[in-house]
Amino acid sequence: MEMLGKIFSRFHPVAWGVIIGTFFARAGFYMTMPYLAIYLHEVKGLSPELIGTILATSFLVGTLASFFGGTLSDRVGRFPVMVVSMLGWAGVFALFSLADAVWAFLVLSALSGLGRNVFEPTARALLTDITPCEQQLSVFNARYFAINLGAALGPLAGVMLGSAHSTLPLLITAGIYAVYGVGVAVLWKVYGEPKRQGSGERVSFAETVRVVFQDKVFGLILLGNLFVYSAYAHIETTLAQYLGSAPGFVDGVQIYTYLLLTNTISVVLLQYPVIHFTKKWSALRALTTGGVLFAAGLWGFGLFDHLFLLILAMIVMTIGEILCFIIGDVIIGQLAPENLRGAYFGAGGFPFLGQSAGPWAGGLLLGWLGFGQGPLVFGILMLLTLLAVPCFVGAQRRYRQEF
Template identity: 35%
Template sequence: MQKRIRSYFDQFHQTVWVLLIGTVLSRGAAFMTMPFLAIYLSRQDLHPIFIGLTIGMSPLMGTIGGFIGGHLSDRYGRKPIMLIALIGTAFSYLSFALVESPYWFILLNAVLGLCNSFFEPTAQALMGDLTSKEKRMKVYSLRYIAINIGASVGPLIGAFLAMTNAKLTFLITGTIYFLYAIILYIMIKKVTASAVIKNKTTLSQAFNIVKKDRALRFFILGGILIAIGYSQVESNLPQHLTDSVENSVMLYSILLSLNAIVVVLLQLPFSTVMEKYQPMQMMVVGSILTIIGLLSFGFATTWTVAIIGMVLFTFGEILSFPSSSLLIDQLAEDHLRGTYFGASQFRNVGSFGGPILGGFLLSQVGGVMAFVIISIICLGSIAFFSLGNRVNQIKETEDITLDI
């Protein structure tokens, strides 16, 4: 038994495990805080569109910063970019507890989004650097499980603190990210010194390279549309449930935890099946399930309908998220892995626009029609992912022919 456990841990580089454990702690703290930011702001009597703008600033800055951060990690190394990003994230969360003006929340959420956009693609690229190709689907699945282990506990703690002392959640989250930065610096000081194939490609040259990749373009376009749907869960779903379901704060906390628990239980079993199909194919199926889940949220007037909707929504995530990471890994050359993961952050245009669009629809046509319209918009992602899958298959066929 001991040898089996040791063998399991030895299949991945120790730095990968440091990142996975750090993901559990840091994401748990983040999920304890950010999902309740919309509720916290709504208690300040702010307009739903203003709340949507505040929530949307983080993914907007992620759109801008992801490509730059990924490119810098290719050029200067993964570690310095990750450490700078973690310190900036810690600063942002700690500042949330100190400010009063709603405009400060917009600014700090923008800084938070920029730091996250530097860290996430760089961390994923480093995992790819240190993992053999045949094990990358598993490591990306483990990363998503790690996110959701933290997410399964964070919302429940956050719900309690949101009703008692909301500012304390910001202080706790900021402290955890600061400690994560210190531990990461100590643990990977030596082992990642040669982990990255550094290159001298300029930012404009890197942009031109990824711009010519048609499969990547279709992935980004589809990702933008489906991200509009994903963004509703943290921005407008809690506001909609407040009007349609009793004891909505507790229900919302349970939905977020259910989402995480289902991922933790089913992600690895699903990943075994997912390895048999193209990533884009899995993202098409994932989009269909996500859309059905969003429609269920819109028509939810009871806890049962909302819970069924979250289960379907989660199945969509299980198929889509690791598949998207594997797709980017497959498309990128080794020396451009960070750049490609950064370029994938352009899909955050949907995460920025989604809360604003959803907030506008919520105030104008009500929650039911808002989620119906959002679901119709998300249907477009299926077309783009299907086109991207076709392009990718043609490219793989050409590569095989050239090898022969």
């Protein structure tokens, strides 16, 4: 009990609430959404191109909403934005279970992206608000651990509940999100809105845009992340379609589940060793290395058809994920002025344009080249991912000049 008390005293109670809620929310997300592409193809009979468009809609709308949601949280507070967006997201998943027409899936996919990308940057800004600078890497490490623990259990639950053919998991996820939204409201009531330096200043939206997007280092990081996020999106979309339909895979759904499980277990096991190994590196060097590993792992999905080699490719990609995503959040928190932290984290969602373009491009390549052309399809996607490298190198050079 004493040890448990020490663990929970390490971070602010609100931070623990967000971390625990993140675990359950991600478990629900990965119980349903990764299998949506398979569900739409096998149950609804939609083409790869149309499925890619539906999934891309979520990323596109989310990208456009992210900056406005983060900026709104700077003005009205973190908690109200988080409560409304999470409860709205719960409603979207409930409606997903009732949808049948293509237009309904398009609209709900858009609303799902809206809820996710308004909530996520606001939650990350809140964690930065309530956590001392020297503990921020640790708190984002803990959050990322929760994300991947949920992502490890979610797909297993999805398989057991038949997410590729059933709507029950969607209703379960809706319930999880509703409970999380109520939990955030309780934390708001108990602890109140965190005080931030400069939070009383009324900065216009135009001034916010000017400050954020004139930050050259931040801009180059965003551009590089555009290509990295595109690569990550293929795990949930293009890879699922490819393994589910490509010749040579007898049970693609099961293989896909193994790869998702590999991804999440690898993050849990490798997260702290990787961060420890690279702690003497500059943050931007870590981002650059992560981009290269992302590209290499992505190509491996198209090159290999043996489960062991596919798992190896996923491990390589996972190390890139650890470097890019954990370090990326810390960098944004350090670059952002306190009174514009929500706007910076919101602008950090603009690389989700890559997650919008990724499923669309992946669907087009599979439709044009065919499911039997894995090396070519994923080779093209690898080259697109490598465009992140010169962006991160440029950001590192400019950072040295300015700081």
